[in-house]
Each structure stands twice: as structure tokens, then as C-alpha cells.
Amino acid sequence: MKRNKLFNELNRLSFLEKNKTVTSFLHIGNRLLEWYRNNARDLPFRQTKDPYKIWICEIVFQQTRINQGLNHYNNFIKRFPDVKTLAEAEENEVLLHWKGLGYYSRAINIHKAARQIMNDYQGIFPVEYEEILKLKGVGKYTAAAISSICFGGKIPAVDGNFYRVLSRLFADDFDISNAKAFAYFSELATLVMPDNVGDFNQAMMDLGSEICKPKNPLCGECPVHEDCLAFSLQKISAYPVKTKKVKAEDLSLTYYFVHRNGEFLIRQRKDDFIWKKLFEFPSFLPETMKTFITGSKIISHKLTHKNLSIEIFNVEVTSEKIWNDFITENQYLITNFEASHEKSFPKPLENYIQNSLKD
DNA sequence: AACTCGGGGGG
């Protein structure tokens, strides 16, 4: 049997092996469905099965809380209502709509995938899980979500919510930072999963975010707390188990806010490292221009794996020749405060530009 | 299999 094979492979005594008399947990999934029918969050992508909209919302909300991404999702759909519109747009405009949302490769990949759908699938969103999986930026979770919600696919959309809910339900100490966690909890999910997988997947998301929260879960309001082993053991806070910790490293950046008559210089980043293809200020200034520096400001900014210290020098260029030479030699772009709204900047630079207007 | 990619919010 596939399940036992997986557990043996992992050399681990599962909850199921300790409780061989229990053969099915389907009633849990059914109770979640009933709860979902009465308690589903009212979200703009809940009234549709349009695979385009479900796809966009799944990408937007990867590693992103609903409240943080909701405006971005609505604006994105408003500007790019369908695959064709998105595919025909410029990459920079897609990035602009991602401004401030983070993980910018999502915007680059979403644009590539739109062109994939136009070129490889004649503009028709692929129906099969294996085909959906081929789209740039679409992994196993997102493919399962789209497949189940839009096309009746029977695949659990295992994400952080699944890890948390299932590990608590079964008081399962499988390490979610283990590379096999996805396979393991996918298998566990199938034991609970009813026939309506699309609603089940969304029910698990809502339960995870509204009830079975990482901290201070509302077990008293949980529709399945009577089936929850961690709850009955009063060990909720012990799950999920996660051993791997990533430490943030320190990183210093230097920028020069080079401006003259209300215009300032920018350039576009590469698609590697941080802030892929976002715009930034020059990070180098020749000796001859350093006499134009009038001051500097240090900004602290935290990323998930980096503590940034960004020093931004204010450079007010009073010589038109030096200004023009600097631009042509380095191929910088010229913008101003108004036009800069049309480009996507890293958050700390976006804030700097906003503040520079007040001065 | 491990590492990397943002920004925001909560305790």
C-alpha cells in the first residue's frame, strides 16, 4: 500500500500505524466542507472558476497574507483581465503592478507564463495538472489548487496551512522543514480529503488562516477540534515541528540620488540576486562628482534572509556638462517624481523618493 | 537536498 510504503521509507512510526483500527478520516474532511459552506471568507476570487483569475490569485498569495496582497490582486485583474491582455503587455508594466509585493520573480514568471499559454496552448488555459505544472512560476501547490478549484482535479493543494492543520490533527511531529514534508503531508491529506477537493483545499486554507492559526489558534471555534489529537493532548503549540532555521546575513548597499532640476537618475537591476529587474539609483559615483554630495542618509531594511543597511548620498549636480556626461557614459535613465510612479522600485527606495518630495 | 527570493504583521 502506497501509504505504508511512504511511512516505511521515512522509517517513522506514524499515527496511523499506532492506530491500525482507524481506517478512515473522511468525516473530518466532510466536517470541514460543511464548515466552509457557512464560514468561507468573502474574497474576490471566490465567486469564479475562471482559471486565469484563480491562477493570478494563487501566484499573488504565495507566501503572502490575504490583507497584504488583496489590492495588488484587484489592480492586477483590472489592468490585465485575461491572458491575452497580460501576454501583450510589457514586462515592466507587469512589474509595476507588483510594486511593493516582494518576490519579484513571480511577476516576471507570471508574464512569461501568459505568453506560454498564448503560444503553446492557443490562449486556452491548460486543464491537465501535468500541463498546468509546466507554466513558469507554477509549482506543485499552485497546479493542484488551479486543477482542483477550476477543473475538478483530485489533488490536495499542500501548503503551510496543510502542514499546520494536519500535523496538529494527528499530533504528527514530522519535520516540515524536511524535504520530504510535501510528499508526506500530501499522503496524509488524502486520508482526510473528500470528493470535493476544490472546496476542501480552500476550506483548509480558511481554517488555517482563521482558526488553526500559527499562534493562539481558536480551537474552541474549530469544527474538527474533537478529532484533533494535538488538542486533546493539549499540545497544540508543539505543532508543526520545524527544525531548520535560516539566519539573516548583514548586507550594506550604497546609492547616489543624483538629481538636477527635479530630475534624477535610475537604472534597471538584473534578474538575479534581490529585487529582480526593479529600478534603483546609481551605486557608483566618479571622484569628479563627489563635490556635489550635500549629505547622506542611512536606511535600515529587513528582508527575510538579509539585514540591509542602505546609505543614500544626496547628489545635487550643478553642472549641466558633468550631468550630461555622467548620463551618457553610464546609460542611466532620467526620471522625475511624477514619472517614477510608472516604475517599480524596491520598498526602501520607493520610500526615499516619496520623502524626497517633502524636502 | 539546500539555498534563495520581500515585505508585512503578530506575539
Added chain:
DNA sequence: CCCCCAGAGTT
């Protein structure tokens, strides 16, 4: 200060 979030791509 640390943790987490509707994960995926790269090495």
C-alpha cells in the same frame, strides 16, 4: 526579536 505567510526556481 523571531516567526509565519494560498511556494517556486536554481544549484
